[in-house]
Each structure stands twice: as C-alpha cells, then as structure tokens.
Ligand code: SF4
C-alpha cells in the first residue's frame with residue numbers, strides 16, 4: 001500500500017487505482033485500498049471506526065465474551081451506532097448499498113492501522129478490538145456464508161474421517177467443557193498443528209495429540225481468528241516501519257495522533273510536576289489513604305517480605321513513578337525497604353536492584369519511558385503465582401479476603417454485596433469502582449481504567465480539586481484530546497505485539513536461581 | 514543443605530574452575546548440540562552466551578565463531594556461571610554496532626524452569642533455597658508430568674532435562690519447531706502446562722471444571738495419583754500431621770457443612786495420621802458431593818494437584834530472549850555440576866550424589882596418579898563420576914543428530930544441482 005502523501009498537494013490522498021468489489025460481508029483486509037480519499041473522508045471514516053471499536057471495547061470490559069449478555073450488549077450498542085452500523089448487514093439493506101458499506105469497512109480499517117501501529121500498547125488495543133469485532137461478525141453468519149468466506153480466503157479445512165473421530169471420542173469429549181459422547185459424534189473435527197490454535201491450547205480447551213489439535217466445528221472461529229491475528233500483527237509491524245516515511249506531511253501525522261489519543265486517555269507515563277511531588281516518606285501514609293487495593297497489596301507484601309519479585313516491582317514501581325515519585329526518591333524508597341531483609345545490604349542492593357529501578361525511569365537499557373500498567377493489563381496478563389503480590393485483588397485474591405477487608409473498613413453492607421456480585425460476574429474494574437465509592441464515601445461514578453487514576457481521583461476527593469491538579473481535569477475527561485507521546489518502537493515487536501515488552505523479560509532473566 | 518559428603522567450600526571455587534574448564538567441560542558435545550549440524554549456518558555464531566564472573570560482574574552478548582573460540586574464551590574467563598540466550602539476527606558481540614531495531618532475537622529452545630522455592634506452601638521439611646530428600650520427589654514428578662505432555666500432546670522429541678545445580682531442574686526442548694516458536698506460542702504452551710495458579714492471596718490454587726476433565730490433567734493425575742502422592746505428601750511430608758496443616762487443607766473446602774462434617778468424622782478416627790485423614794477426606798467427599806455439590810467432587814483431585822503438580826515459571830519460558838543457565842555449569846553455592854538427567858530414570862536421580870567440582874578435581878588427581886599418561890587426555894571426565902551423566906547427554910545428541918543428517922544431505926543435494 002502506498003499511503004505516502006504526494007508532497008506539494010493541498011490534501012494528502014491515498015494513492016489511487018480503481019475500487020475493488022467486495023464479495024463477502026466479512027473481510028480479512030488483505031488488499032489495501034487503492035483509491036483516492038479526501039482528507040475529510042479520511043478523518044470521518046477514522047472517527048467512525050474508532051467509535052465502533054470503542055463500543056466493542058466497552059462491551060468487552062463489562063461482559064464475558066461469548067456469553068449471552070455479551071451478545072445482548074453488542075446488539076444494544078449497534079442500535080446506538082445507527083449511523084455507523086456498516087459492519088452489520090441486515091436483510092433490509094438494499095443490495096445496491098452493500099458495496100458502499102463494505103468499502104467503508106475496508107477503508108476505515110486501513111486508516112486505523114496507520115494510527116495504531118505506533119506502539120505496543122496501541123497495537124495491542126487495536127488488534128484486540130478488531131479481533132473481537134471480527135469474532136462477533138463471524139458468529140452472526142450462517143454456515144453457508146462461513147463456508148463461502150473460508151473458501152474465498154483460502155482457508156478450506158478438511159474434517160477428520162468419522163472413523164477416527166469415533167476412536168477418539170472419549171478424549172475429544174473430555175477435552176471439551178461439557179460435551180457428551182453423542183455430542184462429539186454430531187460434530188465435525190478439524191485436525192490442525194497446535195500452533196494454529198494457540199488460544200485453545202492456552203486455555204486447555206482442545207485435545208492435543210502428537211503436536212496436532214483436534215478442533216470441533218464450534219471452535220472453527222478460533223482458527224480463523226488466529227489466522228487473522230497473525231496477519232494483522234504482521235501487517236501492523238510492516239505499517240509501522242512505513243509510517244515514518246509520511247512524517248514529512250505534518251498534518252496527516254497530527255491527524256493520526258489525534259485519532260489514537262481519542263480514547264486511550266492519559267497513559268501516566270511521565271511523573272507529575274514538582275508541586276505534586278511525592279517523597280519516599282509519604283508513601284506509607286498515601287498508601288492507606290489513596291492507593292487502589294492492588295497497590296495496597298504490593299505495599300503490604302513489600303513491608304512483610306522486604307522484597308518483591310520481578311512483576312511486583314514492575315507493577316508497583318511504575319505506579320509510584322506515575323504518582324510523582326522521582327527517581328532519587330524511588331531509589332531511596334526501595335533501598336530502605338529491601339535492606340531490611342537479612343541477606344541484603346546497601347552495596348548488594350546497588351548492585352542487584354538499582355539498575356532495574358533506573359530502568360523503570362528510562363535511564364538504562366533501551367531508555368524507554370515505561371508506562372504504569374493499566375487495569376486491563378494487570379487483570380489479564382501475568383497472573384501471580386506462589387510468592388507473588390502483584391495482580392488485581394478483585395481478580396486474583398480469594399473472595400473471603402476481600403470480604404474481610406471490607407468488613408474491617410466497615411463498608412456498608414449494600415456496597416459490600418455489590419462488590420462481591422461484580423467479582424462473581426468477572427467485572428473486576430466495576431468491583432473496584434464500588435470499592436472506591438465505599439472507601440471514599442462518595443456516589444460519584446468514575447470510569448476506572450487505571451490504578452493511577454484511582455489514586456488521582458482519590459486525592460482529588462480528599463484534597464478537593466485544589467490548585468496544581470487542574471491538568472487532571474482534561475486527563476480524566478474520557479474524550480480528552482491529549483496527544484500521547486509516541487514512544488520509540490520496540491525492535492522486537494513482531495513478537496511482542498500480543499505479548500509483553502521484551503525488555504521486561506530481559507530484566508526478569510537476571511534473577512533466576 | 515547437607516552436603517557433608519562432598520564438603521565443598523564456595524570460597525575455593527576460583528581455585529577449581531580453571532581445572533574444571535580445562536579438563537571437564539565437554540566442549541565437543543556441547544558445540545555439537547548448539548551448532549545443530551550447522552543448519553542454518555550461523556546458528557552457533559549468532560547465539561548469545563552470557564558470563565557471570567567474580568563479584569557478580571555480568572557480561573552479556575558474548576558470542577563465538579566456533580568451538581575453538583568458545584573453549585578459549587571460557588578457559589580465559591573462567592566464568593562462575595554461563596547462561597545461554599537466543600540466536601540473534603546478528604552476532605551478539607556486534608550488538609553495539611548494529612542498529613537496535615535490527616538486532617533481534619530470532620530463535621531459542623523452548624525452556625522450562627522448575628524451582629523448589631515455588632513449592633514453599635506445600636513442603637514442610639525446608640523452605641527457600643534448601644532442598645532435601647523429602648521434597649526432591651516434587652522435581653521427579655515434575656519431570657514425568659511435563660515430559661509426558663511435551664511428547665504425547667505436543668509431539669516434541671528432543672527434550673533435555675538438566676539439574677540446576679541447587680534446587681530445581683531445567684528443561685530444554687530442542688526440536689526445530691520449538692526453537693522457532695514465537696513468544697505467544699511459548700506462553701500458550703507454558704499456560705497449558707500450568708495448573709496451579711494464584712498468588713499469596715489465594716489459598717486454593719487449583720480449580721478444575723465441574724464438567725469434563727481434560728485428558729492432559731487426567732494423565733497427570735495418573736502419574737501423581739498412583740504412588741507419587743501417597744509417597745510424597747503422606748509418607749515424606751506428613752501433610753496433615755498438625756492442626757495447622759489440617760486447617761490449611763480445609764480452607765480449600767468452600768462449604769462450611771463439609772468442613773465440619775469432615776472434622777467430625779476425623780475426630781472419631783484412630784489413629785490420627787496423614788494417611789487416615791486423607792482417607793476420611795476422600796471418602797467423605799465421595800459420599801456427600803452429590804449433584805447439588807458437584808463442584809466439591811473434584812476436591813481430592815484438586816488437592817493432589819495443588820500439592821504435587823509441577824509449577825513452572827511462565828516468564829522464563831515465554832521470552833525468546835530469556836537467558837537460562839547452561840548445562841555443565843557449576844553452581845557457585847553448592848559446587849555441583851548442572852548435569853543432564855535421564856527422564857526415564859527420573860526417580861533414580863539424586864541431587865545429593867551429583868558430583869561437586871572439588872570432588873571431580875580430587876578424582877582426577879587420583880586417576881592422574883595411578884594412570885599412565887598418554888590416552889588419558891581426551892576423556893578425562895568419562896573416568897570420573899561425571900561419566901554417567903555424560904552418557905545421558907550422548908544419547909540425547911545421538912537422537913538429535915539424526916534430524917540434521919537428513920538436512921545436510923538435502924543441502925548438499927541442492928548444491929550439486931547447480
Ligand atoms: S481494578 Fe485496577 S485499580 Fe482496582 S485493584 Fe484492580 S488493577 Fe488495581
């Protein structure tokens with residue numbers, strides 16, 4: 001694709017060739033568009049798809065994917081998105097309009113690729129929403145349409161012979177959630193290398209034998225999604241290398257930045273200004289007053305063990321950076337805690353740990369200014385194991401522990417029940433919001449996305465919206481158009497698009513036995 | 514750890530290392546492994562090694578063009594520890610000269626790190642870095658369970674198990690498919706193999722579905738549920754010997770009536786041992802966990818898994834770029850060599866009989882005295898207690914070699930065609 005704007009022209013355009021036909025409602029977006037688009041339409045399409053993806057995101061946060069509630073919530077969102085609902089096709093749509101709608105789908109997808117290829121965090125968000133959107137649309141299609149799509153995209157999988165299926169039926173049944181033997185015999189199974197269905201492997205949701213996965217037809221979507229994900233990550237990697245070539249045209253670039261900053265909000269990557277500086281001695285007090293439960297856990301773990309393991313140090317250290325703890329103070333804070341342990345003295349600390357802390361502040365290694373983890377990241381990645389205090393308590397703690405804690409803090413009964421209900425329904429961020437409301441005796445609803453946001457909202461309520469905090473206002477405004485500093489791309493990102501930052505892993509490697 | 518027998522003194526490590534690297538470290542076999550038959554060509558020279566020297570001085574991005582250079586450097590530096598990293602797009606030693614964006618980790622063996630410290634909540638004999646014969650069986654179980662799954666489920670064939678020198682084991686999966694795996698794929702396999710999940714704030718760390726139980730877990734339960742659990746938890750650990758331990762087990766039971774019920778039966782029971790407790794527990798659940806309490810019926814299995822199922826450090830497995838201690842290093846604290854383990858005889862492996870560096874040097878001195886000089890040079894280590902472990906490595910290599918034989922013929926054939 002050639003997205004390079006022609007220099008000297010008044011409006012950057014997408015280089016032109018003739019518009020393609022769109023044979024199917026679903027697209028794998030393999031072929032880039034080859035027509036001219038005005039800057040106005042460019043922006044308009046981008047904003048439309050952002051709206052759609054944002055709706056997908058919010059439905060995904062509040063509901064379990066694949067559940068009935070999820071589908072219902074999506075239906076509702078689609079109704080709200082009437083003017084941009086080109087991504088669903090009802091029978092009422094005139095055939096003549098189909099092409100125009102599919103064209104919008106196609107173009108807007110490619111425009112957002114440009115806006116979202118720039119950093120790990122952006123790519124991760126974009127891929128996730130695109131996949132969820134695709135999954136939703138795929139599952140709405142009937143089997144004839146699906147077969148048609150598979151064939152058009154060269155994904156014609158062959159089911160295993162029924163004889164083999166019969167022989168394996170017990171294993172196939174056991175590998176599923178709730179199927180019975182007759183259920184197995186009513187389905188087609190597809191045999192694919194396990195590498196093609198990693199999501200099923202990860203969740204132990206498929207039968208594996210000799211390197212092959214036996215995928216029931218109901219999970220076909222997973223194979224298709226895996227293929228889509230791979231294609232998309234690869235494409236984003238390539239796009240991001242191509243984007244610098246567009247930097248000559250400042251307007252297009254600014255536009256792209258505005259697009260992706262529309263909804264990530266603040267990324268809390270820079271420590272706050274001096275007037276809100278936090279010192280090492282203040283942390284104890286602040287932790288009781290304003291830290292979210294996840295950070296309170298880490299603080300307590302640190303106090304008890306005089307140590308935190310890698311992910312704990314990362315989650316807590318970056319959070320502290322985000323609330324305004326300077327590098328010097330951070331070194332002081334960690335050192336004073338760690339050296340309380342019997343086998344750690346100041347010198348050993350300097351040798352083993354100060355590097356990691358300076359690293360968090362972008363002073364070592366690749367010198368990237370690392371961003372504090374968002375709730376989603378904490379909830380969905382790197383679940384804690386034995387000896388770990390990181391993670392989100394609503395997701396990773398025994399429910400009784402949370403109940404006990406709320407009792408100790410004498411939260412009102414109705415609030416407690418609400419928190420527990422949200423936990424049961426896997427709505428961890430909503431549980432945290434209720435917790436926040438009870439802890440601060442407020443009824444104000446905050447849309448909780450980030451532990452640092454929890455902290456800032458808490459400080460705001462406690463100190464009043466006093467001077468020095470004015471910049472907060474724009475940040476927590478959901479649509480605040482604050483341009484995120486685009487960080488240098490990670491050289492290893494082909495792999496890290498869906499996973500973690502390589503550098504973090506590099507550090508982890510230093511503390512094995 | 515009690516190693517009176519080998520009587521190794523960490524302070525003497527620098528005295529022994531030159532001798533070890535001169536006469537014991539198996540450069541030939543080691544190179545043969547990491548060179549993978551020279552397919553592709555730069556596989557060895559693009560591999561990162563890192564050395565840890567005296568006083569924790571840490572050198573990353575070392576690389577060597579061939580066996581001779583590797584041997585020379587190791588002997589010159591006498592590292593306290595050697596780590597193996599990824600195969601990079603460029604020679605790691607040129608890392609500074611290459612644009613950061615171009616210097617990429619391309620391939621590495623799929624590795625697993627199992628460390629006894631991760632089992633502190635289910636062993637009562639020691640904690641932290643210590644191990645003893647009462648808790649080591651956990652590692653034996655880990656090897657068996659993981660090895661089975663890697664072979665049967667994932668179809669891997671070239672798997673090397675290595676003692677970490679102190680309190681755990683490492684697993685290197687060397688199949689070509691495994692070496693080429695992405696980060697996502699590595700973490701998916703590691704997650705598939707992770708059953709015990711939860712941090713310091715979760716007591717019950719295994720939760721099976723109430724419906725069907727996945728074949729890989731059933732297979733693990735076959736391994737654990739037979740002799741292993743009885744021998745480990747009941748006999749060696751006496752896992753329900755104290756009130757505190759019993760309370761801990763009961764804390765996994767989410768239903769108060771069940772908890773009380775189990776205790777009522779157990780109170781009347783004599784004698785009160787871990788064995789009788791386990792029987793009461795199992796029987797009670799079997800009897801009472803009817804349709805309405807279906808979730809509870811998995812409790813005995815979940816408990817066995819929590820106590821015995823292998824615990825992996827997923828982060829170590831995940832990164833293509835993650836370094837792992839090399840086989841045949843010497844652990845600086847224990848002096849023990851990181852020797853390969855024969856998975857088929859995992860039970861027989863005893864970490865306390867793994868030779869220490871001082872012991873090997875002693876053995877060699879004795880051999881030197883009694884032996885006539887000429888033919889000794891080549892196979893020094895085979896005549897010491899390191900010999901039997903080399904045997905395991907040789908077998909692993911023999912099988913691995915077959916994979917590239919085909920390839921080399923292929924490549925040669927290509928050449929001739931043109
Ligand atoms: S929801 Fe977010 S802020 Fe609240 S505890 Fe979990 S991770 Fe922390």
Ligand SMILES: [Zn+2]
Pocket residue numbers: 636638639643644645646647648649
């Ligand atoms: Zn022990």
